[in-house]
Amino acid sequence: MKKKLTVTTLAASMLFASIAGLPLSEKGLASKLGVTAGVASAATVQDQLNGLRTELARDTQGIADVRATRDYIKTNTDTPTFNSAKKIELLGNIWTKLNAKSPATIDLNPVFTLFNGLDLFYDESGATIDALINEPANRTVINDLFLNVGLPGINDPQGLTKQRVNDFQQAALAALQHADSKTALKISIAAAFLSDGSNSQVIKDAVNNIVTNKVLNQPVDKTNPDLLISNFLNLYGITLGDLNAFQNNVANEIARVNAPAGVKAIAARAALESAGVRYLLAGDIQPAPVSSTATYLQPGLKVFTQSINSYVTWTLQSETNVNLTNGVLSLNSGSTTGSGIIQARDNKFGLLLYISSPVTFTEETTTPVIGGGGGGGGGAQSDADKAISEITDLFKDIAGASAEKKEAILKEAQEKVNAAIEKLSTLNLASLVTVENGTAKPKLDVAGLVSKVKDIAAQAKLLNDKLTALNPNAKTNPVTLTLNFGTISAKSTEIPFPKDLLAAAVAAGVDKVAVGLNGLTLAVDPAEFGADTTLKVTSQDATVATSVTTLAVASGVYEFEFTSGGNKVESFNTPVEVSIPVPNGKNFDTELLTLAKIVDGKLEFYGGKFEGGVLNGVRNSFSTYTVVENKVSFGDTASVKAWAGRQIEVAAAKGILEGRADQAFEPNGLVTRAEFAKLIVKTFNLENASATESFSDVNDSDWFKSYVAAAVKSGIVNGKSDDEFDPNGQITRAEMAVMSSRALALKGASLEVSKIDDVLKGFKDVDAINSSLKNGVALAANEGIIVGEEGNLFNPNANSTRAQAAVVIYRLLNK
Numbered sequence: 001m002k003k004k005l006t007v008t009t010l011a012a013s014m015l016f017a018s019i020a021g022l023p024l025s026e027k028g029l030a031s032k033l034g035v036t037a038g039v040a041s042a043a044t045v046q047d048q049l050n051g052l053r054t055e056l057a058r059d060t061q062g063i064a065d066v067r068a069t070r071d072y073i074k075t076n077t078d079t080p081t082f083n084s085a086k087k088i089e090l091l092g093n094i095w096t097k098l099n100a101k102s103p104a105t106i107d108l109n110p111v112f113t114l115f116n117g118l119d120l121f122y123d124e125s126g127a128t129i130d131a132l133i134n135e136p137a138n139r140t141v142i143n144d145l146f147l148n149v150g151l152p153g154i155n156d157p158q159g160l161t162k163q164r165v166n167d168f169q170q171a172a173l174a175a176l177q178h179a180d181s182k183t184a185l186k187i188s189i190a191a192a193f194l195s196d197g198s199n200s201q202v203i204k205d206a207v208n209n210i211v212t213n214k215v216l217n218q219p220v221d222k223t224n225p226d227l228l229i230s231n232f233l234n235l236y237g238i239t240l241g242d243l244n245a246f247q248n249n250v251a252n253e254i255a256r257v258n259a260p261a262g263v264k265a266i267a268a269r270a271a272l273e274s275a276g277v278r279y280l281l282a283g284d285i286q287p288a289p290v291s292s293t294a295t296y297l298q299p300g301l302k303v304f305t306q307s308i309n310s311y312v313t314w315t316l317q318s319e320t321n322v323n324l325t326n327g328v329l330s331l332n333s334g335s336t337t338g339s340g341i342i343q344a345r346d347n348k349f350g351l352l353l354y355i356s357s358p359v360t361f362t363e364e365t366t367t368p369v370i371g372g373g374g375g376g377g378g379g380a381q382s383d384a385d386k387a388i389s390e391i392t393d394l395f396k397d398i399a400g401a402s403a404e405k406k407e408a409i410l411k412e413a414q415e416k417v418n419a420a421i422e423k424l425s426t427l428n429l430a431s432l433v434t435v436e437n438g439t440a441k442p443k444l445d446v447a448g449l450v451s452k453v454k455d456i457a458a459q460a461k462l463l464n465d466k467l468t469a470l471n472p473n474a475k476t477n478p479v480t481l482t483l484n485f486g487t488i489s490a491k492s493t494e495i496p497f498p499k500d501l502l503a504a505a506v507a508a509g510v511d512k513v514a515v516g517l518n519g520l521t522l523a524v525d526p527a528e529f530g531a532d533t534t535l536k537v538t539s540q541d542a543t544v545a546t547s548v549t550t551l552a553v554a555s556g557v558y559e560f561e562f563t564s565g566g567n568k569v570e571s572f573n574t575p576v577e578v579s580i581p582v583p584n585g586k587n588f589d590t591e592l593l594t595l596a597k598i599v600d601g602k603l604e605f606y607g608g609k610f611e612g613g614v615l616n617g618v619r620n621s622f623s624t625y626t627v628v629e630n631k632v633s634f635g636d637t638a639s640v641k642a643w644a645g646r647q648i649e650v651a652a653a654k655g656i657l658e659g660r661a662d663q664a665f666e667p668n669g670l671v672t673r674a675e676f677a678k679l680i681v682k683t684f685n686l687e688n689a690s691a692t693e694s695f696s697d698v699n700d701s702d703w704f705k706s707y708v709a710a711a712v713k714s715g716i717v718n719g720k721s722d723d724e725f726d727p728n729g730q731i732t733r734a735e736m737a738v739m740s741s742r743a744l745a746l747k748g749a750s751l752e753v754s755k756i757d758d759v760l761k762g763f764k765d766v767d768a769i770n771s772s773l774k775n776g777v778a779l780a781a782n783e784g785i786i787v788g789e790e791g792n793l794f795n796p797n798a799n800s801t802r803a804q805a806a807v808v809i810y811r812l813l814n815k
Contacts, residue, residue, distance in 0.1 A: 062271025430486030605655025738776030
């Protein structure tokens with residue numbers, strides 16, 4: 001049987017003291033940092049103690065200091081250096097409290113040996129604790145100490161054994177791994193580097209309280225052997241603070257008496273504390289390169305997503321052909337390969353917070369590879385910090401500000417957060433692109449990107465939480481991870497979407513994963529694919545478009561093809577967002593620019609909106625696309641030209657509106673429910689090939705079947721009854737307002753319930769609006785989609801004309 005690693009109660013206190021010296025945060029920092037409770041660890045005490053030992057062993061100098069100090073103590077605690085008076089002084093409160101409950105004089109030396117557990121921390125076999133318990137002098141003292149407070153003696157089957165020590169260790173470790181304890185530890189560690197108000201005693205007290213409250217402060221039950229050590233410490237009133245003080249006293253005394261070279265007790269204590277920090281906070285202390293090239297790396301460090309670069313000093317160990325100068329790691333001159341281990345020690349408390357796996361450089365490597373977790377770079381952290389600072393400053397001016405000023409402050413704060421999230425979530429990966437046989441293929445560091453996704457999501461959460469804390473009505477900004485591959489000269493580019501990256505994005509709550517090249521951007525829902533996926537983008541000759549249309553072609557011509565798990569993706573559950581650059585937009589009527597799909601020698605139009613030099617649209621299937629200026633004219637719109645002419649022209653250009661006959665729009669014709677369902681679906685790109693409906697009056701052969709199904713699936717429209725949709729029924733203004741409102745709601749539009757009556761009271765015929773439609777009418781009116789008519793009337797039950805519907809669609813397009 002594999003023996004369990006066991007340690008004394010003092011060695012346990014060393015773990016509790018592993019964050020001693022770090023100051024507690026100011027009140028409310030947990031919320032500020034977005035720290036949430038973790039999950040209690042299910043690891044056994046053996047796993048955890050072995051994990052601590054392994055972490056300590058990674059610190060080669062630290063483990064040497066621990067061993068040297070251990071050996072020194074074992075051979076010197078019975079020398080004049082540690083005479084009786086000195087031992088009593090070092091034991092401090094422990095000696096006082098033991099004597100207060102003991103009727104006879106206690107043998108000092110065994111007590112000192114029992115409580116001085118430094119040599120036990122790194123014991124792998126458990127033999128040391130057996131030796132301590134079984135040594136005759138120690139057994140006598142243990143027996144007397146336990147009997148003095150009514151606990152079982154050493155020879156009692158319920159008395160002290162190695163297993164009792166192990167049980168106590170397990171309880172203590174579980175206490176520190178408890179969810180709320182982890183939260184307290186996270187706050188404390190993060191606060192150490194973010195707060196100027198350092199008070200190490202506060203954090204020591206906090207840590208002691210965790211274990212005291214969860215382990216030691218159990219009701220004394222002398223019949224329960226599981227509580228033996230808790231009962232012992234409780235009955236004598238010995239606290240973890242007493243144990244920590246004793247160990248500090250020993251370490252300081254060794255330093256004071258000038259122990260032989262190599263015996264560095266304080267350094268040993270720091271090594272043990274550092275190992276505890278690194279183990280307890282594994283995954284929460286992460287490297288963050290702030291800049292890198294093929295030949296150098298300027299590293300950084302984060303604690304709970306907070307940059308602490310200015311608080312740490314980097315050192316280099318086990319280096320080969322690399323050097324560290326002024327915090328920059330680089331290849332030696334003339335070398336083509338190199339490696340080294342970098343370590344980060346904080347400047348405040350001297351803890352070794354981070355030890356990397358070997359950092360390797362090669363001629364082929366575009367960025368240095370850091371093992372052991374972490375990744376990213378580019379200063380995203382400082383951008384988030386800057387934005388938080390700026391919006392905090394903004395809100396200092398909001399108290400007493402006018403309504404107009406408050407609105408301006410809220411808007412500016414929202415814009416700052418939007419900009420910061422966009423910047424930190426955009427990664428420049430142009431250097432990863434190589435060209436093979438005429439096709440460009442980026443080589444991604446998937447593990448690094450997965451780590452970066454977690455970092456970006458955490459930073460975005462901090463920004464959003466800060467914004468909503470200051471403004472509860474602020475909109476939470478979704479995160480789009482953008483992989484920017486820059487300018488690529490190859491005709492074709494194959495961009496991977498690794499499943500691990502997509503899964504990490506889903507887990508982190510990332511809304512979209514986008515790729516950018518040559519000004520093009522395609523953004524997909526990461527949940528769309530469950531396998532490794534590839535996007536192939538091929539630049540086609542302009543004649544592919546000009547040969548099938550006389551319309552002005554405003555962009556390049558591109559073929560897009562997605563494959564996932566080796567199969568071509570024919571359609572998407574969530575439409576893909578597409579942005580195509582229009583280099584000379586000023587030469588076109590930009591409202592008439594539309595995304596055009598080239599199919600079987602003709603064009604199909606799919607709308608889009610021109611902004612900032614690109615046409616933004618969405619698609620749920622792909623082939624070959626371009627952007628054209630689509631000028632459509634009708635011969636029967638003169639009577640409505642003044643108020644609906646432009647609106648009809650634009651909606652028709654986007655492929656949303658069509659004439660009812662050649663060159664005939666019929667502007668005064670009435671709109672059916674099926675027609676408006678189609679208009680809404682096309683306006684908001686809600687087409688869904690998998691959508692179904694079960695209305696008896698919608699047949700498979702009906703032209704509107706797919707549009708009705710998509711509108712129903714999206715929650716835009718309901719049937720007139722459970723069984724009938726009434727597709728040919730004429731739509732009223734109120735129904736049109738409600739359908740528009742539901743579509744807007746999908747995009748995040750809303751209206752506070754308290755404001756509904758205020759919006760509607762401007763209409764004299766408000767009572768004529770069906771109560772079930774009032775909310776939708778109010779939102780549409782508030783958004784300026786459908787406004788009142790002459791005499792402040794809404795006319796909710798009047799039927800809508802095609803011209804009126806065109807105006808509504810135009811307004812929706814501009815939302």
